[in-house]
Amino acid sequence: MLGSAQSPVSRRQDSNLRKKGTGMRLPEKLLAEIDASPWLISSSATDYPVNAIIEPHSHRNKHQLIYAISGVMVVTSALNQWTVPPSRGIWMPCGQVHAIRCIGSVRMRSVFVRPDILADMPAECRAVAISPLLSELIRAAVAITQPYADDSREARVMRLILDELRILPTLPLHLPQPADPRIQAICVTLQNDPGDASTLAEWSTRLCLDEKTIQRLFQKGTGMTFGQWRQQARLLLALERIALGEKIIDIAGELGYDSPSAFATMFKKQFGTTPSQFFK
Numbered sequence: 001m002l003g004s005a006q007s008p009v010s011r012r013q014d015s016n017l018r019k020k021g022t023g024m025r026l027p028e029k030l031l032a033e034i035d036a037s038p039w040l041i042s043s044s045a046t047d048y049p050v051n052a053i054i055e056p057h058s059h060r061n062k063h064q065l066i067y068a069i070s071g072v073m074v075v076t077s078a079l080n081q082w083t084v085p086p087s088r089g090i091w092m093p094c095g096q097v098h099a100i101r102c103i104g105s106v107r108m109r110s111v112f113v114r115p116d117i118l119a120d121m122p123a124e125c126r127a128v129a130i131s132p133l134l135s136e137l138i139r140a141a142v143a144i145t146q147p148y149a150d151d152s153r154e155a156r157v158m159r160l161i162l163d164e165l166r167i168l169p170t171l172p173l174h175l176p177q178p179a180d181p182r183i184q185a186i187c188v189t190l191q192n193d194p195g196d197a198s199t200l201a202e203w204s205t206r207l208c209l210d211e212k213t214i215q216r217l218f219q220k221g222t223g224m225t226f227g228q229w230r231q232q233a234r235l236l237l238a239l240e241r242i243a244l245g246e247k248i249i250d251i252a253g254e255l256g257y258d259s260p261s262a263f264a265t266m267f268k269k270q271f272g273t274t275p276s277q278f279f280k
Contacts, residue, residue, distance in 0.1 A: 062113060
């Protein structure tokens with residue numbers, strides 16, 4: 001049996017998930033129900049209040065596609081971070097501990113899949129594009145109740161979701177976090193003050209490390225150069241601010257760009273579209 005979107009966890013509006021502006025720990029019972037669900041594939045819908053934080057947790061026996069039909073999520077797992085706007089999602093393999101910070105309010109729709117029916121899926125977390133077809137399928141799945149026949153429309157919807165999951169394209173919404181404490185100091189500073197224009201030479205003086213060592217540690221810890229990491233951090237923070245309705249001219253200045261056009265050019269180079277079109 002493929003399963004039901006109206007599994008025991010679907011549309012659960014637990015009071016523990018609704019505390020505004022605070023961390024929210026998913027109830028152990030809820031996590032256990034997700035893991036124990038016999039369905040091959042199921043979906044759930046949960047709406048989170050403004051700036052909610054879902055504390056670290058994992059799903060031991062289910063892969064998860066985390067998708068918000070509205071709102072922006074910042075998802076963290078181990079030494080990784082993703083900024084996820086609508087029409088994008090996160091593929092979260094089973095067993096991966098992750099946390100979610102909501103930018104504004106978020107209407108989350110999740111798909112849970114037993115690993116044995118998607119054995120060829122990525123074993124690592126990644127940001128993915130959600131096609132219009134998959135988006136509509138997920139919306140439809142949330143409304144499906146069980147049981148249903150294997151040859152029913154409901155079963156065909158679920159099978160088509162599985163087909164779409166197998167071809168999810170990866171997106172550049174990832175910001176790796178280094179383990180080395182010296183490089184962490186740079187990253188924390190840049191995330192708290194993205195307009196910081198300190199050069200590699202200036203960081204070299206502050207940290208008492210030569211520039212080549214800093215670049216080597218960045219490459220080893222993040223797979224990026226210092227400049228690439230700073231650029232990615234700025235652009236992902238820009239997504240958060242655009243989602244909150246801030247003006248492009250203000251965002252560009254606060255993130256250290258010389259002009260809105262310079263910011264827009266870099267944004268389009270990374271994401272394939274302009275800032276004003278990204279959320280449309």
